[in-house]
Each structure stands twice: as C-alpha cells, then as structure tokens.
Amino acid sequence: DQQVKQNSPSLSVQEGRISILNCDYTNSMFDYFLWYKKYPAEGPTFLISISSIKDKNEDGRFTVFLNKSAKHLSLHIVPSQPGDSAVYFCAASDYGGATNKLIFGTGTLLAVQP
Amino acid sequence: NAGVTQTPKFRVLKTGQSMTLLCAQDMNHEYMYWYRQDPGMGLRLIHYSVGEGTTAKGEVPDGYNVSRLKKQNFLLGLESAAPSQTSVYFCASSWRGPGNQPQHFGDGTRLSIL
Numbered sequence: 001d002q003q004v005k006q007n008s009p010s011l012s013v014q015e016g017r018i019s020i021l022n023c024d025y026t027n028s029m030f031d032y033f034l035w036y037k038k039y040p041a042e043g044p045t046f047l048i049s050i051s052s053i054k055d056k057n058e059d060g061r062f063t064v065f066l067n068k069s070a071k072h073l074s075l076h077i078v079p080s081q082p083g084d085s086a087v088y089f090c091a092a093s094d095y096g097g098a099t100n101k102l103i104f105g106t107g108t109l110l111a112v113q114p
Numbered sequence: 115n116a117g118v119t120q121t122p123k124f125r126v127l128k129t130g131q132s133m134t135l136l137c138a139q140d141m142n143h144e145y146m147y148w149y150r151q152d153p154g155m156g157l158r159l160i161h162y163s164v165g166e167g168t169t170a171k172g173e174v175p176d177g178y179n180v181s182r183l184k185k186q187n188f189l190l191g192l193e194s195a196a197p198s199q200t201s202v203y204f205c206a207s208s209w210r211g212p213g214n215q216p217q218h219f220g221d222g223t224r225l226s227i228l
Contacts, residue, residue, distance in 0.1 A: 004156075006156075031213070032212075032213050032214055034216055036216075036219075041221070041222075042221050042222075043118070043204055043206075043219030043220050043221045043222055044157070044204070044219045045219070046216035046217070046218070049216060051214070089156060089157065091157075093211075093212045093213045094213065101159050101162070101172060101173070101212060102147075102159070102212040102217065104149075104156040104157040104158070105156055106154055106155060106156040107156055
C-alpha cells in the first residue's frame, strides 16, 4: 500500500526551463510534506517543506504547492540548472498521528540538460 | 561539524553472518532513524528512536535489531544476514519528531549479502 506516490520515475528538462515534479498521497491524515534531493553515493538532503495549513511555500528557485483536496503536491524549480540533476523524493508525515513516521515516495530522477 | 556519520560505507557479508552498522550524530538530536533504500521502493523505515534508551519498530523491522545506549549513537544489527537484506542503509536524525522538522541523513552504508 503505497501511501506516497511519485508516478514519474524520471524527468528531463533543458537548462533555464521550469522543472515540475509531482507527488500524490492517499492518507488524508498527512499534514506535513517535504522534498529531499539525493545525489549518487550521498544521503538525501532536505530541500523544502510545507505544512497543510499552507498551499504554497517558496525558497529561492524552489516552490512547493499543496492541493489538499486533490491530495497532490508539486515541486517547481525555476530556472533549472545542471546542478539540480538528482533524484528527488517527496515525503509525508502525520505529526502526532498513528505513525509518527516519515513516508517516502519512490523518487523521480531529474536530468537537467545544458 | 560532521552531522550524521555512518560506518562502514561498504560491506560484503556471507549469508548467516552478523554485523552492526554504526550511526553517530553530533547535533544533539533526540530522534534517530534507520532506513533502507531499494530500487523502485524509495526509503523505508526499519527502526527509530525518540530518545536515549528508546527504540521502536518502523515499516520493515524483521531481521534487524537496534540499540540507543547513548544519545549520539544509534546501532543497527543484523544477527543472521540474508540476501534480501542487500540494500543501501541510511541513518537520519532530527531534533523533534518527523511531523514538523526535516531529518538530516548520513551518506549511507552499501551492504551486499552473498
């Protein structure tokens, strides 16, 4: 039972264009969402997060959008740079809920072409 | 500031052997976690700890044991390694629970069981 889904295993974009990575979830109790970035042979590093009381959070070139009614979040990277090429994981948590754990999606490999 | 350090980085075991993976964090974090990452599966939580002397099961705890005798260290043990435990193992830590704060990850331990 995959509670957090990233249906696109890979995405390729041109440098300077927008990258949009998508994530869907099934558990309506999730109220905190994060995006992590992972380079090969390294651990995931935190990128940006959003609480369910918001529908948008921005940090420089990175913006996360949350659509609670659709149980969908997306990460926008503008403009995309070759250094953004990595695997991106979305994750969700229900703070204080039954799990008190972070549930990860399967990841999307982003390739930014120079 | 080292953050989260995992040792060893690589290890090859034979079926039935035992070993311990060590995770150390220098951020005085209360929460620590062990994940495994397998192709197409994302990161799955094995065990976690909410403080020194405490441990709890995650999504995939079978075949693993953990101990948190000191706040800064979280050990993951395999008593009798099986080929199904071939994976990349990540340790993470956070000051508070996963519901409102990102986790900091180590660079992983790549474990092969022959």
